[in-house]
Amino acid sequence: MANRDKDDLILLAHGDGGLLTHQLLQVYFLRYFNNELLAQMTDAAVFQVEAGQMAISTDSFVVNPIFFPGGDIGKLAVCGTVNDLAVSGAQPLYLTASFIIEEGFSLGSMEKIVASIAQTCREADVRIIAGDTKVVGRGQTDKVFITTTGVGYLLPGVNLGYQRLEPGDKVLVNGCLGNHGLSILLQRESLGLESQVVSDCAPLNGMIKKILSRFPGVKFMRDLTRGGLATNAKEIALSARVDFWLNETALPVEEGVRGITNLLGLDPLYLANEGKFLMVVAAAEADALLKYLQEELSAAESAIIGELRSGEGNVFMKTALGGTRRLDMMAGTPLPRIC
Amino acid sequence: MLSKAQETDAARQALARLLPLAEEAARRLGRRAVLMEVCGTHTMAIARSGIKSLLAGSLDLRSGPGCPVCVTEQRDIDKIIAMAGQPGVVIATFGDMLRVPGTKTSLEVERARGARVEIFYSPMEAVEFAARHPQKEVVFLGVGFETTTPALALSIAAAKSRGLTNYSVFSVHKLVPPVMRALLSDPDLNIDGLLLPGHVCTITGRKAFDFVSAEYRAPAVVAGFEPVDILEAIYALLKQITAGQARTLNGYARLVREEGNRKAKEIMAEIFEPTGAAWRGFGEIAQSGLTIRKSYADYDAAVRFPVEVPEALPPKGCACGEVLKGKITADKCKLFGRVCTPSSPVGPCMVSLEGACAAYYQYERHEV
Numbered sequence: 149m150a151n152r153d154k155d156d157l158i159l160l161a162h163g164d165g166g167l168l169t170h171q172l173l174q175v176y177f178l179r180y181f182n183n184e185l186l187a188q189m190t191d192a193a194v195f196q197v198e199a200g201q202m203a204i205s206t207d208s209f210v211v212n213p214i215f216f217p218g219g220d221i222g223k224l225a226v227c228g229t230v231n232d233l234a235v236s237g238a239q240p241l242y243l244t245a246s247f248i249i250e251e252g253f254s255l256g257s258m259e260k261i262v263a264s265i266a267q268t269c270r271e272a273d274v275r276i277i278a279g280d281t282k283v284v285g286r287g288q289t290d291k292v293f294i295t296t297t298g299v300g301y302l303l304p305g306v307n308l309g310y311q312r313l314e315p316g317d318k319v320l321v322n323g324c325l326g327n328h329g330l331s332i333l334l335q336r337e338s339l340g341l342e343s344q345v346v347s348d349c350a351p352l353n354g355m356i357k358k359i360l361s362r363f364p365g366v367k368f369m370r371d372l373t374r375g376g377l378a379t380n381a382k383e384i385a386l387s388a389r390v391d392f393w394l395n396e397t398a399l400p401v402e403e404g405v406r407g408i409t410n411l412l413g414l415d416p417l418y419l420a421n422e423g424k425f426l427m428v429v430a431a432a433e434a435d436a437l438l439k440y441l442q443e444e445l446s447a448a449e450s451a452i453i454g455e456l457r458s459g460e461g462n463v464f465m466k467t468a469l470g471g472t473r474r475l476d477m478m479a480g481t482p483l484p485r486i487c
Numbered sequence: 488m489l490s491k492a493q494e495t496d497a498a499r500q501a502l503a504r505l506l507p508l509a510e511e512a513a514r515r516l517g518r519r520a521v522l523m524e525v526c527g528t529h530t531m532a533i534a535r536s537g538i539k540s541l542l543a544g545s546l547d548l549r550s551g552p553g554c555p556v557c558v559t560e561q562r563d564i565d566k567i568i569a570m571a572g573q574p575g576v577v578i579a580t581f582g583d584m585l586r587v588p589g590t591k592t593s594l595e596v597e598r599a600r601g602a603r604v605e606i607f608y609s610p611m612e613a614v615e616f617a618a619r620h621p622q623k624e625v626v627f628l629g630v631g632f633e634t635t636t637p638a639l640a641l642s643i644a645a646a647k648s649r650g651l652t653n654y655s656v657f658s659v660h661k662l663v664p665p666v667m668r669a670l671l672s673d674p675d676l677n678i679d680g681l682l683l684p685g686h687v688c689t690i691t692g693r694k695a696f697d698f699v700s701a702e703y704r705a706p707a708v709v710a711g712f713e714p715v716d717i718l719e720a721i722y723a724l725l726k727q728i729t730a731g732q733a734r735t736l737n738g739y740a741r742l743v744r745e746e747g748n749r750k751a752k753e754i755m756a757e758i759f760e761p762t763g764a765a766w767r768g769f770g771e772i773a774q775s776g777l778t779i780r781k782s783y784a785d786y787d788a789a790v791r792f793p794v795e796v797p798e799a800l801p802p803k804g805c806a807c808g809e810v811l812k813g814k815i816t817a818d819k820c821k822l823f824g825r826v827c828t829p830s831s832p833v834g835p836c837m838v839s840l841e842g843a844c845a846a847y848y849q850y851e852r853h854e855v
Contacts, residue, residue, distance in 0.1 A: 397495075412608065413528075413531070413840050413841070415535075465537075466537075467535070467536050467537030468491075468495045468498075468536070468714075469495065469498050469499065469502065469536050469537050469538065469541065469714050470499065470502075470537065470541065471536060471537015471538060471539070471540040471541040472537055472540045473534065473535060473536075473537050473540070473850055474849070474850055474851070476848075476849055479828070479829030479830040
C-alpha cells in the first residue's frame with residue numbers, strides 16, 4: 149500500500165476526486181480522524197446541538213517550516229482554532245480541516261501531519277467531522293496549507309468581555325513568553341544558531357474550562373499569538389479604554405529565549421505564542437488563580453504580570469530599574485538586528 | 488557574572504549616585520546636561536530599560552550617528568535595490584535592511600515582486616549558502632561599523648580559500664572615528680559628553696577615541712550595554728562635567744582593550760581600505776568608509792554588478808540628519824508620527840530597531 153513507502157509523493161491526481169483521492173481519504177484521513185460523524189462520508193456532517201449559545205472560529209495555517217521543535221503545522225492547526233474558541237469561553241466540540249497540498253509533497257510528511265492532528269484532537273477532546281483536500285501544481289502553494297474551523301458551545305455562566313474590565317483587575321499569563329515565535333524564526337532564517345528553543349504549541353481548552361468553572365472573577369482572555377503579549381495587550385487596552393501596567397520583573401521568559409532575543413535585538417514581548425493566554429481577573433481572585441494554575445494545572449511559570457488602571461488605552465511597563473517604558477503594537481515582522 | 492537581580496541592584500545604586508550629580512551638572516551649566524549616545528544599541532537599551540524616563544528630569548540624552556542603517560545614503564540603498572533586481576542574484580543581509588525605503592521602493596517590496604532576499608545572522612552562513620547554491624550569485628550587504636566589518640572580511644577570506652566565485656560583498660561599511668570628528672567639528676553642536684560605542688571599541692580599542700577629549704575637549708566614556716554599564720558610564724561623564732575635565736575613559740574594560748582587537752583589525756586591513764563615504768544627514772566625509780581592496784575585486788559586488796542609479800535626494804521634510812547630529816529630538820521632525828511611522832517609514836531612522844526615531848516612537852511618544 150502506498151502509505152508504507154514514505155518516498156511516495158502527492159500527485160495532482162490525489163486531488164482529482166478519483167481513485168487516488170479516495171485512497172488518500174481512506175488511508176490517511178478516515179484512518180487517523182476515525183469517528184462516526186466523519187465516517188458517514190456525506191456532503192455535510194450533521195450533529196445534535198444543546199440549547200444555549202454556540203461559538204465558531206476559523207483560521208488558516210501556512211507556517212514555514214511545517215515541522216519545528218515542539219510541533220508541526222497539523223498540531224498548530226488544531227491548537228490555533230481550539231484556543232481561539234477556548235479564550236472566548238467556549239468548549240470546542242468539532243473541527244473541520246481543509247488541506248491545500250502542493251504537488252510533489254511527500255506522503256510520508258502528509259501522514260506525520262495527519263497523525264499529529266489526530267493526536268492533538270485527542271488531547272483537546274475535539275473531533276474532525278468534515279474536511280476537504282485540494283492538490284495544486286508545484287510552486288502554487290508551499291508544501292501544505294491547512295484551514296480549520298471549530299464549533300463549540302459557550303460554557304454556561306461564563307461572561308467574558310471588554311465591558312467587564314476595570315481598574316484594579318490583575319493580569320495573568322500561564323507561562324513563559326516568546327517560545328513559539330523564536331523557535332520558528334530560528335528555523336526559518338539562516339541564523340546559524342544552535343538552539344533548544346521549543347514551541348509552546350498546546351491546546352488550552354482543558355485548562356481554561358477548569359479555570360472558568362472555579363473563578364467567576366475571570367473577566368477576559370486572549371491567546372497571545374501573532375504580535376505577542378505587547379500587541380495583544382495594546383489592542384485590549386484600546387478596546388476597553390483602560391491602561392495596562394506591567395512589571396518587567398514579573399514577566400516569565402525562559403533564560404534561553406532571553407539570551408537569544410538579546411543577541412538578535414528582538415523583544416520576547418512581541419513574539420508569537422501558541423499555548424499562552426493573557427487573563428484579566430478580579431483582584432480578589434488573582435492570588436488563588438495563580439496558585440491553582442501553578443499547583444493544580446502544572447503551569448508552574450504562570451505569573452501575575454501587572455494590573456489595569458484607569459486610562460485611555462496605553463500599555464506601560466515598569467522596568468526592573470524602576471523606569472517606565474511604553475509598549476506599542478508591533479510594526480512589521482520582528483527581524484534580527486544589524487549589529 | 489552577576490545574576491539579573493544583582494545587576495538590577497547595582498543599577499539602582501548607580502542611579503541613586505548619579506541623580507545628585509546630574510542636578511549639580513545642571514546647576515553648573517544653567518540647563519540640563521546634554522549627553523549623546525553614539526551607538527544605536529545604546530539608544531535601544533536606554534529606552535528599553537527605562538533609563539531615559541528615570542533621568543528625563545535632570546539629563547537630556549540624545550542619539551547619535553551610530554545606527555548603521557540610519558546613516559546609509561539613500562543612493563546606496565537605491566543601488567542595493569537595483570542589485571536585487573539582477574538575474575540570479577540573491578541578496579544576503581542582516582534583517583534591518585529589509586524595510587529601509589529607497590527612493591522608489593524597498594527590498595521588502597522587491598522581494599514581494601520576486602527578488603530573492605535572505606536574512607543571515609552571520610556572513611559565514613551566507614558563504615555556506617553560496618557554496619550550496621553555485622548557480623546563484625550571493626551578494627552580502629556590508630552595512631555596518633567596525634563591529635561587523637571583521638565578520639564580512641572573514642567571509643571574503645573564507646570564500647576565497649574555498650574557491651567560491653559566487654560570493655561577493657557590497658561594502659558601504661563606515662568608520663566611527665571620522666564621523667565623530669565631523670560631528671564634533673560642527674560649531675552649532677551642543678553636547679556636553681559622549682557615551683562611546685562599546686562594541687565598536689572592542690575592535691578599535693579605547694585609544695582610537697582619545698581625540699574626542701584631546702582635540703575637541705569633550706568628556707567621553709566607553710560604555711557597555713547593560714543598564715548598570717550605561718548608568719556607570721553616565722556617572723563617569725557627569726563626574727568629568729562637574730569637575731570641568733575632558734578625558735576619554737574606558738567604562739567597558741571587561742571587553743575593551745586600549746589597542747582593541749589586533750586580529751580583527753588585521754583582517755579588516757587585509758581586505759578593506761579607507762575611502763570617502765557619504766553619510767545620510769552628514770554628507771561626504773573623507774576616509775570614513777571602507778571599500779574592498781583591488782586585490783579582492785572578485786569579491787566586490789560594486790565591481791561585479793555595477794549598477795547606476797540617479798542622484799537621490801532625501802525625502803522632503805525628513806530631518807534624519809538633524810536627529811543624528813543630536814540637534815533635535817525625533818519628535819521635532821515635521822514628518823515624525825504623521826507621515827513617518829514604523830509601519831510606513833520615510834527615513835531609515837524610523838526603520839531600524841535601533842534608529843533614533845523608531846526608539847523615540849516606540850518608547851517616548853506620549854499620546855496614545
